[in-house]
Amino acid sequence: MPDILLPLMGASGAVLAFFAAQYVASLLLPGERVDLPDDDGGTHVFKFNGLAALILTLVVVGVGQALGWFSLSALYHNFLELFVAANLITLLLAFWLYWRGKDAPGAPSGFMRGFFVGRALNPVWRGMDVKFFSYRPSLIGLALFNLSFAVVQYENHGEITLAMALYQAFTLVYVLNYFQFEQGMIYTWDIMSERFGLMLAWGNLVFVPFFYCIAGWWLVDAPYTLSPVAAVLIALLFAVGFWMFRGANQQKHRFRQDPNITIWGRPVETLDGRLLVSGFWGIGRHLNYTGEICVYTALLLTTGFVAWEPWLLLAWLVGLLAHRSHRDDLRCQAKYGELWDRYKQRARFSMVPYIY
Ligand code: NDP
Numbered sequence: 546m547p548d549i550l551l552p553l554m555g556a557s558g559a560v561l562a563f564f565a566a567q568y569v570a571s572l573l574l575p576g577e578r579v580d581l582p583d584d585d586g587g588t589h590v591f592k593f594n595g596l597a598a599l600i601l602t603l604v605v606v607g608v609g610q611a612l613g614w615f616s617l618s619a620l621y622h623n624f625l626e627l628f629v630a631a632n633l634i635t636l637l638l639a640f641w642l643y644w645r646g647k648d649a650p651g652a653p654s655g656f657m658r659g660f661f662v663g664r665a666l667n668p669v670w671r672g673m674d675v676k677f678f679s680y681r682p683s684l685i686g687l688a689l690f691n692l693s694f695a696v697v698q699y700e701n702h703g704e705i706t707l708a709m710a711l712y713q714a715f716t717l718v719y720v721l722n723y724f725q726f727e728q729g730m731i732y733t734w735d736i737m738s739e740r741f742g743l744m745l746a747w748g749n750l751v752f753v754p755f756f757y758c759i760a761g762w763w764l765v766d767a768p769y770t771l772s773p774v775a776a777v778l779i780a781l782l783f784a785v786g787f788w789m790f791r792g793a794n795q796q797k798h799r800f801r802q803d804p805n806i807t808i809w810g811r812p813v814e815t816l817d818g819r820l821l822v823s824g825f826w827g828i829g830r831h832l833n834y835t836g837e838i839c840v841y842t843a844l845l846l847t848t849g850f851v852a853w854e855p856w857l858l859l860a861w862l863v864g865l866l867a868h869r870s871h872r873d874d875l876r877c878q879a880k881y882g883e884l885w886d887r888y889k890q891r892a893r894f895s896m897v898p899y900i901y
Contacts, residue, residue: 549626552623552626553626553629553630555623555626556623556626556627556629556630557630557633557634559623559627559630560627560630560631560634561634563682563686564634564682566602567598567602567678567681567682567685568673568678570594570597570598570601570602571592571594571595571598571673571678571681572671572672572673574594574597574598574601575594575597576592576593576594576595576597577592577593577728578590578591578592578593579591579593579728579731581731589667589674590672590674591674591677591731592673593727593728595680595681595723595724595727596721596724596725596727598681598685598724599681599684599685599688599720599721599724602685602688602689603688606689606692610696616696616700617689617692617693617696618693618696618697618700619693620689620690620693621690621693621694621696621697621762621765622697624690624755624762627755628751628755631750631751631754631755632747632751634750635743635746635747635750635751636743638746638750639660639742639743639746639747640660642663642664642665642668642675642741642742642743642746643656643659643660643663643664643742645664645665645668645670646659646663646664646665646668646740646741646742647664649664649665649666649668649740652664652665652740653740659742660742660743661742661743661744662740662742662744663739663740663741663742663743663744663745663746664740664742665740665741666738666739666740666741667736667741668741675741676735676736676739676741676745677730677731677736679741679745679746679749679750680723680730680749682749682750682754683749683750683753683754684720684723684724684753684754685720686750686753686754687716687720687753687754687757687758688716688717688720690754690755690758690761691712691713691716691717691758691761692713694709694712694758694761694762694764694765695709695710695713695761697765698764698765698766701765701766702766706764706767706770706771707770707771707773707776708764708767708769708770708771708776708847708848708849709761709764709765709767709847711771711776711779711780711847712760712761712764712844712847712848713761715783715840715843715844715847716758716761716844718787719787719840719844722787722791726791726794726795726798728798729794729795729797729798732797732798732801734869734873734876738876756858756861757858759854759855759857759858760844760845760847760848760855760858762855763848763851763852763854763855764847764848767848767849767851768851769849769851771847771849775846779843779846779847780843782839782842782843782846783839783840783843783844785836785839786835786836786837786838786839786840786842786843787836787839787840788836789825789832789833789835789836789839790833790835790836790837790839790840791836792824792825792836793824793825793826793832793833793836794833796808796821796823796824796825796826797821797826797833800813800815800821804818808821808823808824809823809824811823814827816884816887816888816891817884819881819884820881820884820885820888822888822891822892826892827891827892828892828898829892829894829895829896829897829898830870830874830888830889830892830894830895830896831866831870831873831895831896832896834866834867834869834870834896835896835897837862837866838859838862838863838866838896841858841859841862842859845858845859866896867896867901870895870896871895874889874895
């Protein structure tokens, strides 16, 4: 048997067990349920218990780590095997999604498009939206990888550096916030309009957990010390970015639920009651993206400039979100027509006032 086969089988078992545990937790844990119409004319049930699933996972791994049942450092030491296993399992999932979506309304024709982009908008298995669920192993997996870097640093060097502590705080706030605000996710483009195929499945189950943790990986043995002054400045950037990112998303979510809310102490202003022009949405059309870029810049600054590789994440995010804002403009132009032109006159810039 080739040397790689046994570790790969172990890693595949671990990834499958993790996915299965998250699925069962998502089915069983209590949470509010919401029915929403989707773009294919169907109705969809979402259950919001991601925060409970995250907390339960953190408690279980925290207790297991403290009692010495296992060490999270195994994630770091078996990163490559886990990565290969996650790729293989996601590929199998994509075949299943393709087969499952054979009768989906409006599915793209042809194997390549149907397999890559996806056929069904919101495939359901055992009463759960599989696409909505996929964000749980994605972000909980990311949180576990990040924690494993702190454990390895402690095991190797006997301390957690200031840079690592700051990185852990930022990433934990980011993931906790995602699940605390899980209700807002159902109004996002991915959930409402993107079909679920290899592209989104791979993005969620492989790319996010294995690539978005790149800065933490570099911090494990980082040969430098972050000064307290730099730490305060980085934390400030994180706070401002987070305020913009979370604030903009929340304003839109609150407006969608009740068009008569107040924003920043004033009654909400809209265009024909359909588009929000108060708060962040009156300043720019995608300040939520800008906020997220600031959050990741702060996160990456914890690595200083010890290596260029962590900065690949920022290059990726800037490219992704700038392209996405352009695609979203086209989508909204098609949906809202003249109203979108009026909105563009009101909020002239997309992500950076006076620049873009
Ligand atoms: P948005 O949450 O910005 O949603 C865009 C949609 O909001 C539009 O298509 C339109 O949809 C509606 N909308 C736009 N302008 C207005 C307005 N003025 N008033 C009311 N509704 C408006 O985009 P995404 O779904 O792309 O992103 C959600 C979050 O996810 C963002 O914070 C983003 O940063 C994050 N994200 C993170 C990624 C990562 O890899 N880290 C990747 C992608 C996103 P409609 O009118 O049809 O409702």
